[in-house]
Amino acid sequence: MPLFAVHSPGRREQLADALAAGPFSRALSLAIDLSGLGLARLKDRLAVAGAPVSTTTLSYWRTGRTRPERPESLRAVTVLEDVLGLPAGSLTGLLARPDGGPSPAGLVHWERLWGPRNGVVPVLNSFDAADDPALVVLSLHESLHVRADRSLARLRVREVVRAAAEPVQAKVVTLRGCVAGTPPRLVATRYCVPGRTEVLPEQGFLISELVLSRSLAEGETAILEYEFEYTDGVPDTSYDRRFRHPVAEHLQEVHFDPDALPSSCHAFRLESPDGPERESAEVVVSPVVPAHVFRTGVAPGILGMRWSWPAR
Incomplete structure (x- = not known):
């Protein structure tokens, strides 16, 4: 009964x-x-x-x-x-209902951000920390560097996070390379250490768990810094960050070589990988300061910058 x-x-x-x-x-x-x-x-x-x-x-x-x-x-x-x-x-x-929509508290499913048939989704779902919203991102500052040959060189990230629930100690980060077969490498961390790491070489993905030195109590904050290196050497024209949770503030920088500036650059927002670009805006390109976009009250979705190279 x-x-x-x-x-x-x-x-x-x-x-x-x-x-x-x-x-x-x-x-x-x-x-x-x-x-x-x-x-x-x-x-x-x-x-x-x-x-x-x-x-x-x-x-x-x-x-x-x-x-x-x-x-x-x-x-x-x-x-x-x-x-x-x-x-x-x-x-x-x-x-299982297809109209389940986003989870409350602004949380969206990985499938919306990467596509339901993307092989990275089941790997992300296998990480405990990837499914835990207890570590809230308050501030995210990322700095992408582009070589003179127009290929991506490295990505440096600094996050300020706060524990929103029980003691929490880890979060998961994901980065995709420019071409399949050559995933980026996690080359440096500060205030955290790499935990479980999965590489998907066929798709060019690196997924890594970053572990803090100790568990955070509810309300405590911490800083995480980490750096990726791109190794494919292929010219690229865009970069994006995918947010599963709301973020209070986000600073996105792209540092172009002063001798190899793009002809134009703009910021965009996508709700899903196949969706139309929204909130498009021109970004100033200069040889003395990085192209950058600063946002507050960031909702879940895909935020990035796209640029065009002058004809050679």
């Missing part, structure tokens, strides 16, 4: 409606409340079933702060259906 059957018909009807119409977070929250099980007991039962999930993650799921996306998380939802006495597929079916 379902665990929630002992409660009032009104609550059961609310759960039935939520299982039929969603969203996932409401259905899960009602099911947990009606089961009489606390998050700690649910965590223990999931662990016994071989599908461990932290109480913080369970709390995020039921409040809508995040949605289960990784294969391990989806398996845990299947176990939750059994533990909570729900029909098989009732919760996972809500997650």
Whole structure:
């Protein structure tokens, strides 16, 4: 018998409606409340079933702060259906709906930023830190350097982050090279060290977990600095940064060689890789200062700069 059957018909009807119409977070929250099980007991039962999930993650799921996306998380939802006495597929079916849209708190899915068939998405979803919104980016400053031969040389990044929930210690960064077969290299870090790193040479991707020297308590801030080196030597005409979470401020610089300046440069925003460019604006190109764009209140999406080279 379902665990929630002992409660009032009104609550059961609310759960039935939520299982039929969603969203996932409401259905899960009602099911947990009606089961009489606390998050700690649910965590223990999931662990016994071989599908461990932290109480913080369970709390995020039921409040809508995040949605289960990784294969391990989806398996845990299947176990939750059994533990909570729900029909098989009732919760996972809500997650599978194509109109699920962005998660609350401004979080969007990796598929929107990279495309649903991009091979980098399942790798990103396999990183625990990639699915955790607890490390909020307050400020992001990135500096891209372009060689005189028009190829990308290096990318230097400085982030200020704040822990928004339980102690958190890592975040995941991703960079794609200009051509397949030649991914960038992570060559330097400061105030953090590389953890798990995955290279996708066929697609030119590098994905790395950056680990802070210690866990941050809720509300604490930290600085991360890291540098990538491009090695393909191929001339390029654009660079972008993909934001899964809102960011308070973002400074994007492109340093061109003074003897090899582009003929034009503009900033753009995309909602998805195949979407039209939005918020397009001309960017000044000068031999003495970098081309740059400063933004505040950045919403999730793709922000970048594109430039054109003069004919040789």
